[in-house]
Amino acid sequence: MRRRDFLKVIGGAAAGWPLAAQAQQQRALPVVGYLSYAAAEGSTFSVAAFRQGLSDTGFVEGRNVAIEYRFAESQSDRLPKMLADLMRHKVAVIAALGGLAPALAAKAATNKIPIVFNTGGDPVEAGLVASLNRPGSNLTGFSFMAVEVMPKRLGLLHELLPGAARFAVLVNPNSPNAEPTIKGVDAVGSAMGLQIEAFNASTVHEIDTVFADLVRKRVDALAVSPDPLFNYRRVQLATLAVRHGLPVIHYDRAFAEVGGLMSYGSRVADSFRQAGIYCGRILKGEKPADLPVLQPTEFDFVINMQTARTLGITVPPSLRALASEVME
Numbered sequence: 001m002r003r004r005d006f007l008k009v010i011g012g013a014a015a016g017w018p019l020a021a022q023a024q025q026q027r028a029l030p031v032v033g034y035l036s037y038a039a040a041e042g043s044t045f046s047v048a049a050f051r052q053g054l055s056d057t058g059f060v061e062g063r064n065v066a067i068e069y070r071f072a073e074s075q076s077d078r079l080p081k082m083l084a085d086l087m088r089h090k091v092a093v094i095a096a097l098g099g100l101a102p103a104l105a106a107k108a109a110t111n112k113i114p115i116v117f118n119t120g121g122d123p124v125e126a127g128l129v130a131s132l133n134r135p136g137s138n139l140t141g142f143s144f145m146a147v148e149v150m151p152k153r154l155g156l157l158h159e160l161l162p163g164a165a166r167f168a169v170l171v172n173p174n175s176p177n178a179e180p181t182i183k184g185v186d187a188v189g190s191a192m193g194l195q196i197e198a199f200n201a202s203t204v205h206e207i208d209t210v211f212a213d214l215v216r217k218r219v220d221a222l223a224v225s226p227d228p229l230f231n232y233r234r235v236q237l238a239t240l241a242v243r244h245g246l247p248v249i250h251y252d253r254a255f256a257e258v259g260g261l262m263s264y265g266s267r268v269a270d271s272f273r274q275a276g277i278y279c280g281r282i283l284k285g286e287k288p289a290d291l292p293v294l295q296p297t298e299f300d301f302v303i304n305m306q307t308a309r310t311l312g313i314t315v316p317p318s319l320r321a322l323a324s325e326v327m328e
Contacts, residue, residue: 029066030283033091035082035106037098038228040071045254049269050095053276059283072102074202074229076174079105087113093282095275096141098228100126100176107139114288115139116278118271120146120226120251121177123293132293140278140288142271143295146226146251147177151188153249153264156301157221158192159319160262161247164220166195170210172227173200181225207233211240221247224255231268234258242310256302256327261311266296300324 034050036043047069051061059065068089070082079102086094093114096102103117107128115138117128123143129135132143154167169185171178182198189196199214201207207230214222222241224230230237231252238259241248250256251265274294282288304327308315320326 029064030092031066031068031089032279032283033083033086033089033094034067034069035079035086035094035096035102036069036071036228037074037076037079037102038071038232039073040069042232043071045269046097046272049272050097050276050279053273053278054280056273056277057280057284059280065283074172074174074227074232076101076105080109083109093279095279097272097275099226100128101174103128103139103141104176111138113138114282115141116275116282116288117141118144118275119177120144120268121180122148125180126176129293132295134289135291135293136289138288140291140293142274142278143293144226144266144268144271145295146265146268147181147184149251149265149299150181150184150223150225153223153251154185154188154192154194154196156262156264156319156322157223157247157249158194160313160315161221166197166218166220168214168217168219168222169196169198169225170207170222170230171198171200171225172202172229174202175225175227177226185223202229204229204233204236207236208240211244211246214246215244219246221249224248224250226251226265226268234260238307242307245311247311247313253300253302253325256304259304259307261304261307261313263302264299266299270296302327 061067068086072078094106096106096115096117100119100121103119106115118141123129128139171181185196199210201210234255235258247261250260250263252268253263256263301323302325303323
């Protein structure tokens with residue numbers, strides 16, 4: 001080969017080296033499987049919180065980690081197929097987020113790939129982990145205790161409306177949290193001498209129907225149980241409550257921010273950030289069996305006074321004093 005031709009060959013190869021190296025680097029990025037029980041629409045803040053958690057541990061999407069997103073839109077039957085697809089992508093860790101359903105599905109799908117969950121229920125009672133301190137398997141995560149503090153929400157409603165006797169709880173019957181929520185509510189009703197009835201809604205249309213039933217049955221107040229469907233439809237819930245003149249307490253401050261009367265619970269968005277942090281730590285080599293399941297240390301009690309005035313409700317000073325935030 002003549003020298004001039006040889007230099008052309010070397011020059012062409014050298015020009016391709018950066019592209020080849022870049023392609024190789026992209027192929028080598030670890031992949032996180034992001035499996036959400038919610039819909040993609042309305043998940044912007046949850047995804048942002050998760051990415052922030054990854055960033056806190058040094059992982060930035062597109063730079064040194066890739067994320068495969070799957071959204072089940074509150075349809076449990078979609079989860080197994082989505083998980084199989086994620087495993088075909090050879091994900092290094094699965095973030096099964098938005099409740100017990102994706103976590104249980106992920107647990108059934110693999111006992112080898114690390115799984116990080118966030119759930120409002122009890123992960124030990126649900127069979128996800130052996131204990132909170134030592135999960136002992138390929139799962140760990142965050143429990144924001146939304147189910148466990150449902151009695152507290154009902155107590156706050158009763159303090160707001162001491163003369164009320166008929167209370168209701170909104171649940172998604174398709175959620176694994178439905179049964180433990182109803183059991184806890186029944187116990188509270190017996191202890192407080194209140195009539196508490198569970199109303200089911202698993203679709204957007206059924207939420208509208210439930211509020212019509214609540215008015216027809218002359219229910220005094222409503223507590224919304226934790227569920228991705230309700231979180232996604234929080235504006236709808238707040239609007240219906242005002243339209244029908246019904247006092248409602250929710251499980252996350254995001255509801256109060258869009259017009260809900262009251263909320264009590266931990267910050268759900270923080271559980272997504274913590275899930276991102278745990279995924280980052282696992283990518284760095286830590287094992288889920290050695291990472292304790294986290295629980296919130298603080299709970300927000302938020303009152304929206306504008307909504308209270310619209311509903312014609314006088315919030316007693318004792319309740320205002322308990323609030324971590326009073327929105328005027």
